[in-house]
Amino acid sequence: MSAFKTIDDADVAAKRVLVRVDLNVPMENGVVTDATRIERIVPTIRDLADRGAKVILLAHFGRPKGERKPEDSLKPVVAPLAKALGRPVAFADDCVGEVAAAAIDVLAPGEVLLLENTRYHKGEEKNDPALVAKLAALGDLYVNDAFSAAHRAHASTEGLAHALPAYAGRTMQAELTALGAALGQPKRPVIAIVGGAKVSTKIDLLENLVGKVDILVIGGGMANTFLAAKGVAVGKSLCEHDLAETATRIMAKAATTGCEILLPVDAVVAREFKAGAANETVDVAAVPADAMILDVGPQSVAAVSAAIDRAATLIWNGPLGAFEIQPFDAATVEAARHAAARTTAGALLSVAGGGDTVAALNHAGVAETFTYVSTAGGAFLEWMEGKELPGVAALTR
Numbered sequence: 001m002s003a004f005k006t007i008d009d010a011d012v013a014a015k016r017v018l019v020r021v022d023l024n025v026p027m028e029n030g031v032v033t034d035a036t037r038i039e040r041i042v043p044t045i046r047d048l049a050d051r052g053a054k055v056i057l058l059a060h061f062g063r064p065k066g067e068r069k070p071e072d073s074l075k076p077v078v079a080p081l082a083k084a085l086g087r088p089v090a091f092a093d094d095c096v097g098e099v100a101a102a103a104i105d106v107l108a109p110g111e112v113l114l115l116e117n118t119r120y121h122k123g124e125e126k127n128d129p130a131l132v133a134k135l136a137a138l139g140d141l142y143v144n145d146a147f148s149a150a151h152r153a154h155a156s157t158e159g160l161a162h163a164l165p166a167y168a169g170r171t172m173q174a175e176l177t178a179l180g181a182a183l184g185q186p187k188r189p190v191i192a193i194v195g196g197a198k199v200s201t202k203i204d205l206l207e208n209l210v211g212k213v214d215i216l217v218i219g220g221g222m223a224n225t226f227l228a229a230k231g232v233a234v235g236k237s238l239c240e241h242d243l244a245e246t247a248t249r250i251m252a253k254a255a256t257t258g259c260e261i262l263l264p265v266d267a268v269v270a271r272e273f274k275a276g277a278a279n280e281t282v283d284v285a286a287v288p289a290d291a292m293i294l295d296v297g298p299q300s301v302a303a304v305s306a307a308i309d310r311a312a313t314l315i316w317n318g319p320l321g322a323f324e325i326q327p328f329d330a331a332t333v334e335a336a337r338h339a340a341a342r343t344t345a346g347a348l349l350s351v352a353g354g355g356d357t358v359a360a361l362n363h364a365g366v367a368e369t370f371t372y373v374s375t376a377g378g379a380f381l382e383w384m385e386g387k388e389l390p391g392v393a394a395l396t397r
């Protein structure tokens with residue numbers, strides 16, 4: 001018996017089933033640029049709909065912090081979701097209240113409805129009982145299929161599981177099973193690559209991670225904060241200077257745990273954040289004051305590849321650079337292809353995750369070659385730390 005109830009345990013026919021999914025997908029100018037998270041939730045939605053459920057999808061997008069920011073609407077996700085499902089998807093302009101209730105009233109068994117961004121309500125991130133009650137009033141059952149948001153104790157990821165009979169969806173189950181199989185007892189040395197842009201929400205994870213992995217490569221926006229903490233001037237780069245103390249503490253802890261930290265030694269810098277922007281490669285000690293680091297440089301990526309060669313297991317979240325705009329995808333693509341080749345050669349077990357990381361691996365053409373690709377980034381790292389994820393814990397029998 002699994003630790004939690006799954007949708008196989010639920011009688012869903014003609015029931016209003018609130019399904020928390022992760023539709024926080026990479027998007028450019030209102031167009032979804034990577035549909036992996038959409039594709040992964042299809043089995044759960046199809047299963048429930050085929051059994052006659054009224055499927056009501058709850059999801060967040062971006063970080064609008066309780067404001068109705070148009071750029072954070074889930075509306076652009078409707079068409080790609082309908083395409084992936086092969087059936088229509090209705091949309092309601094709010095996730096609670098009269099608008100949502102009216103859209104649910106006209107929903108027939110087997111039909112699918114997506115509700116607008118849960119983070120348009122301040123109560124979502126606060127796990128506010130008032131919002132939980134409003135959401136719960138819209139459904140008979142709750143299914144969580146958003147493993148990649150399970151590290152958040154929010155109204156739709158945690159609170160709701162206590163207000164309605166709660167079940168794990170297929171993707172939630174599959175992620176936990178696959179990660180357990182791949183990384184339950186990782187073969188050493190273990191290398192972790194952590195990059196990306198979510199510095200403040202991920203930096204604390206590194207403190208634990210340096211006690212668990214043998215080599216930690218820090219790239220992307222995350223590296224700038226560490227470089228700045230070491231006194232390096234990073235110009236106009238994405239950098240959270242107020243986290244310098246945290247970064248220093250992590251580097252000190254790594255020294256005591258014997259975890260080798262690899263920071264960039266060179267960088268590709270530009271003055272504009274756009275494709276084809278004039279750029280140059282410089283030593284990290286020579287970043288011009290009016291420029292920003294948008295990728296790690298060739299010497300750094302060579303060091304990353306050499307470190308991958310010394311490892312038996314790779315875990316990766318967060319691209320090494322702003323891979324969406326060329327040529328700042330170079331380091332991420334090179335390191336991804338190198339890890340993929342080592343995996344194909346049988347020398348490396350490689351697990352990567354995160355909305356943008358998956359997009360980056362697809363961009364490099366190697367997502368299929370990695371041992372396992374998770375939809376989760378932050379949640380995957382927290383799972384790796386051994387932390388209990390609130391969204392998973394709330395489903396436990």
Ligand SMILES: Nc1ncnc2c1ncn2[C@@H]1O[C@H](COP(=O)(O)OP(=O)(O)O)[C@@H](O)[C@H]1O
Binds near residue numbers: 238319
């Ligand atoms: N040096 C950098 N400067 C600014 N943005 C960066 C830099 N390196 C990476 N990024 C950005 O980080 C984002 C992905 O970060 P994150 O959301 O943490 O990853 P994931 O979604 O895989 O968990 C990408 O949009 C990428 O452009």
Ligand SMILES: O=C(OP(=O)(O)O)[C@H](O)COP(=O)(O)O
Binds near residue numbers: 024062148149354376
């Ligand atoms: O994209 C997500 O996480 P990820 O960037 O760690 O992969 C999840 O949707 C969680 O989003 P959040 O980090 O804004 O809570």
